[in-house]
Amino acid sequence: MVKNKVLLLGATGETGGDILNGLVEDGSFDVACLVRPSSASSAAVQELSTRGHNIVVVDLKGSFEKLVEAVRGYDTIISAIGAPDQTQQLELVDAAAAAGTKRFVPCAFMTVCPPGGIIGSRDDKESVYQRIWYHHLPYTIIDIGFWHQASVPRLASGRIDSKLIVARNEIYADGNVKSMLSDKRDIGRWVARIVQDERTINKKVFAHSEFLSQNDIVRIVEEKSGEKLELTHLSTTELKARREKAWADYVADPTSISKRLLRSIDDYNVSKYIRQDDTPENAKYLGYLDARELYPDVKTIGFAEFMDDFLADKIKRPYEGKHIGLMKPTQK
Ligand SMILES: NC(=O)c1ccc[n+]([C@@H]2O[C@H](COP(=O)([O-])OP(=O)(O)OC[C@H]3O[C@@H](n4cnc5c(N)ncnc54)[C@H](OP(=O)(O)O)[C@@H]3O)[C@@H](O)[C@H]2O)c1
Structure with a gap:
C-alpha cells in the first residue's frame, strides 16, 4: 500500500x-x-x-x-x-x-x-x-x-494538585452553557x-469527544472523586471586566508570558461560556463539517471515562517538565 x-x-x-x-x-x-x-x-x-x-x-x-x-x-x-x-x-x-x-x-x-x-x-x-x-x-x-486534560477542577483534598495544569474551579454565569471537549x-x-x-x-x-456544561463537569468530578468541590461563581459582568483588565495588562506588557496566558484564559472563558461560540450548532453556522457525522464509527473518550483514568493516575500531565507561565495548579 x-x-x-x-x-x-x-x-x-x-x-x-x-x-x-x-x-x-x-x-x-x-x-x-x-x-x-x-x-x-x-x-x-x-x-x-x-x-x-x-x-x-x-x-x-x-x-x-x-x-x-x-x-x-x-x-x-x-x-x-x-x-x-x-x-x-x-x-x-x-x-x-x-x-x-x-x-x-x-x-x-x-x-x-x-x-x-x-x-x-x-x-x-x-x-x-x-x-x-x-x-x-x-x-x-x-x-x-477544549481538552478534557485542561478542564479539571481542583479537589479540596489537594490529592490531584500535581496533575492539574490549571484548576478549573470557577463557574461562569449559571454554569449551564455547554461547550465542546476533547480527550x-x-x-x-x-x-x-x-x-x-x-x-x-x-x-x-x-471533532469533539463530548458536549458538556461546567455543571455537568462538576457533577461528574464530584461523583467520581467522592469529594464536594469548592467553587467560585463569577457573573457575566465580572468575567467580562476581568477579561478587559487582562487585555489591558497584556497590551502594557506584551512580552510577558503570564499576562498573555491570563488574557488567553479569559478570552476562552468568554467565548465558550458567555458568547457560546464553541457549540456544534455554531460550528455548522460557520461552515464546519462535523467529524462525528463523517465518521460515525469513531469511538471517543467521554469526560467520565477520562476522569476514571485521571483519578487512576493513567493520564500524563500535559507540558510535564516544562515551565509554561501559569500552567501550574492554583493553590488554596
Ligand atoms: N484545544 C485545547 O484545549 C488546546 C490546548 C492547548 C493548545 N491548543 C492548541 O494546540 C496548538 C499546539 O499547542 P501545544 O500546546 O500542543 O504546543 P506545544 O506543546 O507548546 O508544542 C509546540 C511544538 O511546536 C514546535 N515548534 C515551535 N516552534 C517551532 C519552529 N519554529 N519550527 C519547528 N517546530 C516548532 C515545538 O518544538 P520544540 O519546542 O521541540 O522545538 C513543539 O513541538 C496551539 O495552536 C494551541 O492553540 C489547544
Missing part, C-alpha cells in the same frame, strides 16, 4: 505528539517530523528518530529556498506549532504552495470561534488561513473544542481519518 507522506511540525509538543500517535496507530501514513535547528539534538527529537521517523531540520525563518526543498515531496503537511508562535507558519504556507503540497493542515486544534477580536490566538491563526487562501493552497482546518487521546484518531478523506479538502471540520 502506498502510504500518505506526512510532514508533521510539532511532534515533540502536546497536540503534535497526540497527532503523531494517531497517525501511527492508523497505519496509513509515513510520517516525517519537521524540527527547528535549535531543537535538533534534543532528547525529544532523538526519541522521534528512535521511533523510526525521518527528521527534517529546517528553520522556518531561514532561507526560503531551503524551506521549499525541505517540504517538497510530502502529500500532507500538518502543523501543531505552539499557541504563541502561530505566525511562524506564514513562511511554511508560502513554501508548501511553492512545493505543490496536496493538503496543508494549519495549526487550528482549538475551540470553535470566529475571528475578529474574541480570542487573540484565533486571530493569529486567521492570518495563516488567509495566507493559505491567498495561494489557493488545498487545506483542511480542524478544531477540537487529547482522541485528537490524533480524528486527524488520521480527516486527512485521508477527499470530502474534507478545503473545508473546516470540528
Whole structure:
C-alpha cells in the first residue's frame, strides 16, 4: 500500500505528539517530523528518530529556498506549532504552495470561534488561513473544542494538585452553557481519518469527544472523586471586566508570558461560556463539517471515562517538565 507522506511540525509538543500517535496507530501514513535547528539534538527529537521517523531540520525563518526543498515531496503537511508562535507558519504556507503540497493542515486544534477580536490566538491563526487562501493552497482546518486534560477542577483534598495544569474551579454565569471537549487521546484518531478523506479538502471540520456544561463537569468530578468541590461563581459582568483588565495588562506588557496566558484564559472563558461560540450548532453556522457525522464509527473518550483514568493516575500531565507561565495548579 502506498502510504500518505506526512510532514508533521510539532511532534515533540502536546497536540503534535497526540497527532503523531494517531497517525501511527492508523497505519496509513509515513510520517516525517519537521524540527527547528535549535531543537535538533534534543532528547525529544532523538526519541522521534528512535521511533523510526525521518527528521527534517529546517528553520522556518531561514532561507526560503531551503524551506521549499525541505517540504517538497510530502502529500500532507500538518502543523501543531505552539499557541504563541502561530505566525511562524506564514513562511511554511508560502513554501508548501511553492512545493505543490496536496493538503496543508494549519495549526487550528482549538475551540470553535470566529475571528475578529474574541480570542487573540484565533486571530493569529486567521492570518495563516488567509495566507493559505491567498495561494489557493488545498487545506483542511480542524478544531477540537477544549481538552478534557485542561478542564479539571481542583479537589479540596489537594490529592490531584500535581496533575492539574490549571484548576478549573470557577463557574461562569449559571454554569449551564455547554461547550465542546476533547480527550487529547482522541485528537490524533480524528486527524488520521480527516486527512485521508477527499470530502474534507478545503473545508473546516470540528471533532469533539463530548458536549458538556461546567455543571455537568462538576457533577461528574464530584461523583467520581467522592469529594464536594469548592467553587467560585463569577457573573457575566465580572468575567467580562476581568477579561478587559487582562487585555489591558497584556497590551502594557506584551512580552510577558503570564499576562498573555491570563488574557488567553479569559478570552476562552468568554467565548465558550458567555458568547457560546464553541457549540456544534455554531460550528455548522460557520461552515464546519462535523467529524462525528463523517465518521460515525469513531469511538471517543467521554469526560467520565477520562476522569476514571485521571483519578487512576493513567493520564500524563500535559507540558510535564516544562515551565509554561501559569500552567501550574492554583493553590488554596
Ligand atoms: N484545544 C485545547 O484545549 C488546546 C490546548 C492547548 C493548545 N491548543 C492548541 O494546540 C496548538 C499546539 O499547542 P501545544 O500546546 O500542543 O504546543 P506545544 O506543546 O507548546 O508544542 C509546540 C511544538 O511546536 C514546535 N515548534 C515551535 N516552534 C517551532 C519552529 N519554529 N519550527 C519547528 N517546530 C516548532 C515545538 O518544538 P520544540 O519546542 O521541540 O522545538 C513543539 O513541538 C496551539 O495552536 C494551541 O492553540 C489547544
